[in-house]
Structure formats: C-alpha cells, structure tokens
C-alpha cells in the first residue's frame with residue numbers, strides 16, 4: 001500500500017505530518033514544539049491551520065477537564081485513543097470549525113498528530129508525541145483516533161479484529177533506510193506501553209522525569225533470524241540485565257509463559273542472588289493484560305528450540 005501521506009495535496013501540511021510521524025513515541029520539549037510545529041505556540045485542543053479543511057494535530061494537556069486515558073495498544077502496534085471534541089457552553093458542538101476539521105479528516109482519511117502532555121510534569125515542559133492517527137469514528141462523546149501501526153504503510157486491522165501472527169519478515173520487499181529508522185523505535189514504544197514500562201521478569205521500572213530508564217524491547221524470535229518487529233507478539237519488555245541473560249540463553253519462557261532457566265551448574269551458581277532462580281517454573285510476573293498482546297506461541301516455540309540447541 002502506498003504511504004497515505006502521499007495523497008495529502010498541500011505540501012506544507014504533508015511536511016508537518018511527516019515530522020510528527022518521525023517524532024512518534026518520543027518526548028519533545030514544549031519549547032521545541034513551539035518552534036517546529038505549526039500552531040503549537042497559540043492553540044490548545046484541536047489545531048486547524050487557517051485555509052485548510054483538515055486538522056493538523058490534537059493536543060491533550062493535563063489541565064483538561066477530561067482525564068487523560070492511556071492508549072489501548074493493538075498487536076500490530078496501532079493504538080486507539082479517545083479525544084473529547086471542543087464544546088461551547090459546556091456542550092459538544094460538532095459545527096465548530098475545529099470539530100468539523102476532524103470529521104473532514106475522517107471523511108478523506110487524512111491523519112492528524114496526537115500530542116499528550118507528560119504526567120509528572122506540572123510545568124508543562126514536555127509532551128509525548130504519540131504519532132499520527134486516523135479518525136476512525138465519533139461515538140457521541142469522543143473522537144476515536146486510531147494510531148498508525150508500526151508498519152505505517154499497512155493499514156491497521158479494522159476495529160478489534162486481531163490479525164494473524166506472522167513471525168518472520170524474510171520475504172518482505174527491501175525497505176528504505178528512512179523506513180527502518182522509524183520502525184525500531186516504534187516497536188520499542190508499543191512493547192514498552194503493552195508491558196506498562198516494567199521488566200516482564202523482575203518488574204523493575206524506574207522513571208526519570210516520566211521517561212523509563214534501563215528497559216529494552218527484546219525480540220522473542222531474534223531480529224537476526226528474521227523475527228518480526230511489526231508485531232508486539234514477537235516482543236517482550238526486559239530490563240537490560242534480563243535482556244542480556246535472555247539473549248545469552250540463561251533463561252527463556254515456555255508456551256505457558258513460565259520461566260525456564262538453563263540447566264547449567266555454573267550459570268545457576270552465579271544466578272543464586274538473582275530473581276531468576278526464585279522464578280523458575282513460575283509464570284512470568286509482568287505480562288500485558290490482553291492475551292492478544294502476549295508473546296505468541298509460534299515465537300516462543302522457535303526460541304525454545306534455539307535454547308535447547310545452545311545447551312545441547
């Protein structure tokens with residue numbers, strides 16, 4: 001499928017959307033957004049550039065009356081987010097210019113940027129750029145925004161439908177460097193969200209100024225073996241230590257999502273003061289609530305075979 005941005009005819013609008021896509025999943029200081037993003041200096045809520053029928057971005061501040069809702073993540077890395085329309089005298093008014101510009105985006109399938117002020121930052125210094133999203137619906141109270149999947153040139157599966165898991169990417173056409181440079185950070189962001197920014201094994205999850213520290217999105221089927229980065233189900237969030245130990249075959253998970261530790265004397269002696277042995281045979285503690293976001297059995301099976309191979 002061609003990039004949906006290619007059909008946005010206004011070049012300036014398209015360039016701004018590209019920027020938002022490149023920033024997806026990253027925190028940005030409000031100061032830099034004021035400089036680089038059209039309308040950010042003055043406009044809160046929904047921003048529609050004058051002369052354009054389309055909204056360019058929506059922004060959620062912590063001061064907003066409606067509580068911020070965490071995005072719901074889907075296995076292809078897309079996400080849904082509910083956004084309140086603008087009102088007049090406390091009532092939703094869809095005839096307002098701003099609301100109409102979002103409805104127009106829905107009609108013509110033009111994406112908008114989604115920016116959310118970061119929690120724990122009362123000074124309003126930082127926004128998380130969620131990325132580009134399509135207006136999927138208006139449910140009477142909210143616009144339902146659906147974020148681009150990790151692979152932005154594949155449309156997200158409609159509604160709540162779960163796409164089949166494709167473990168390998170070997171047969172994909174060659175990607176441009178620009179595409180690759182966008183994709184891995186998106187994989188990290190969605191895996192991090194799905195696991196609530198905590199190591200799946202030890203549940204470590206420090207944050208500094210709202211940013212998780214020392215966490216990594218590990219591939220269940222390794223990247224070098226063609227394991228996919230397009231699907232959360234080939235991912236698991238681990239702290240740096242447990243990621244190194246996972247990649248070094250010290251441990252793995254079985255198809256019931258229990259912790260398996262290598263049967264190696266030296267490793268086990270060295271692991272005594274660690275979480276690893278205490279959790280052996282037990283369910284891995286931190287997993288996404290939604291079963292369709294957990295590691296896929298096909299991916300786990302592949303890893304288990306490699307694990308046995310390594311210790312044979």
Ligand SMILES: [Zn+2]
Pocket residue numbers: 199200201202203204238239240241242
């Ligand atoms: Zn850990």
